Amino acid sequence: MHSHHSALGLATLPVGGRSVAEIADSRPVQPVTLLRPHAAARAARFFAERFNGRALYAVKANPSPDLLRVLWDSGVTHYDVASIAEVRLVARNLPEATLCFMHPVKAEEAIGEAYREHGVRTFSLDSMEELEKIVRATGGASDLNLLVRIRASSAHSKLSLAAKFGVEPGQSRELLFAARQAADALGICFHVGSQAMSPAAYAEAMEGVRAAIVEAAVTVDIVDVGGGFPSSYPGMEPPPLDAYFRVIHDAFESLPVSYSAELWCEPGRALCAEYASLIVRVEKRRGDELYINDGAYGALFDAAHIGWRFPVRLLRDDDSRAKPVGFSFYGPTCDDLDRMAGPFELPADVQVGDYVEIGMLGAYGCAMRTQFNGFGSDLSVVVEDEPMASLYVELHEPARSNVVKL
Numbered sequence: 001m002h003s004h005h006s007a008l009g010l011a012t013l014p015v016g017g018r019s020v021a022e023i024a025d026s027r028p029v030q031p032v033t034l035l036r037p038h039a040a041a042r043a044a045r046f047f048a049e050r051f052n053g054r055a056l057y058a059v060k061a062n063p064s065p066d067l068l069r070v071l072w073d074s075g076v077t078h079y080d081v082a083s084i085a086e087v088r089l090v091a092r093n094l095p096e097a098t099l100c101f102m103h104p105v106k107a108e109e110a111i112g113e114a115y116r117e118h119g120v121r122t123f124s125l126d127s128m129e130e131l132e133k134i135v136r137a138t139g140g141a142s143d144l145n146l147l148v149r150i151r152a153s154s155a156h157s158k159l160s161l162a163a164k165f166g167v168e169p170g171q172s173r174e175l176l177f178a179a180r181q182a183a184d185a186l187g188i189c190f191h192v193g194s195q196a197m198s199p200a201a202y203a204e205a206m207e208g209v210r211a212a213i214v215e216a217a218v219t220v221d222i223v224d225v226g227g228g229f230p231s232s233y234p235g236m237e238p239p240p241l242d243a244y245f246r247v248i249h250d251a252f253e254s255l256p257v258s259y260s261a262e263l264w265c266e267p268g269r270a271l272c273a274e275y276a277s278l279i280v281r282v283e284k285r286r287g288d289e290l291y292i293n294d295g296a297y298g299a300l301f302d303a304a305h306i307g308w309r310f311p312v313r314l315l316r317d318d319d320s321r322a323k324p325v326g327f328s329f330y331g332p333t334c335d336d337l338d339r340m341a342g343p344f345e346l347p348a349d350v351q352v353g354d355y356v357e358i359g360m361l362g363a364y365g366c367a368m369r370t371q372f373n374g375f376g377s378d379l380s381v382v383v384e385d386e387p388m389a390s391l392y393v394e395l396h397e398p399a400r401s402n403v404v405k406l
């Protein structure tokens, strides 16, 4: 781990760490990312122990090399990469990892480099053109795992992945048949959309897998149920992950696949949402609007653009007895788009100079940051506190209350 911010006296510590209260107490001028490696490790172990198959980490959710190392150390050996930059990143940081190139539309050059220089053997596809690219770029290799992506409904999910990729039901026959000829192992994959709020999403998609297998009459060696496993956010508290696993295991058991067929999944969000949070400072208050020092162009893209709500808590020396009120946030840049509607519940007496922790930003939060308008910071520090919500542990009251006494 690196410590690139000694100026503030905040270093990323390799083991152990500080407390959230200590960091707020140091009154940082810039937003600070708080890392919880123990939470990511716990999530990885949960998938390793409870999912009856292989869990690939979907790197796009959070490509931080520190996180990749935590997941590797917790038993994640396979990584779902979507671009040649992600291929290179994981190959550089985890040279022994197995990479699976799961973007169904790739540059032919990217396929060639991944195959020749990084040992990638697993590719997804959803068209004949992509199959031809893969065959050409690998010189007609005979050691390929090819996974045909079929379309799945995103009806149960908060973020759709249904429109862009995937062969239509009823049109996969020709592609499965052709991929079978080119593949050493043939798979079928899908993605039910991110933050799937019901296990039924997977049951329904598995019916699509069954129909595709029956129609094409091919032997299938891998069934990959993709990502979509949820995390916990205000107003979006999902059923336990075990309920998802049960539905998937049952559906897989009854599929007409080869008896040695493998079950895979590709969690992104579920493995890293609890990994990071952010401390921001209130720079102005206007009624129930708080102007904070991170926003839509920082780690709060989803809060701004799709109205995602994240847990928040006030970090203060003296307890606030004020009632909770729903606030909206403005980020630091100079445009109206930099607004997070929330509502974010904080004590009614929040004021300029207060520090607020915004939780559950490990997935699609830190990964989306830009430096637009000169704002944003990559200060980060490891803390020992539990995450503000969790699918993996029962949290005690202090972690849940929305005021933390420093």
Ligand SMILES: *Cc1c(COP(=O)(O)O)cnc(C)c1O
Pocket (backbone or CB within 6 Å): 058, 060, 061, 080, 102, 103, 191, 193, 194, 195, 226, 227, 228, 229, 266, 267, 268, 269, 270
């Ligand atoms: C984004 C993505 C994932 C991860 O999705 P989550 O909802 O974060 O679990 C997995 N597989 C593919 C192909 C993806 O595009």
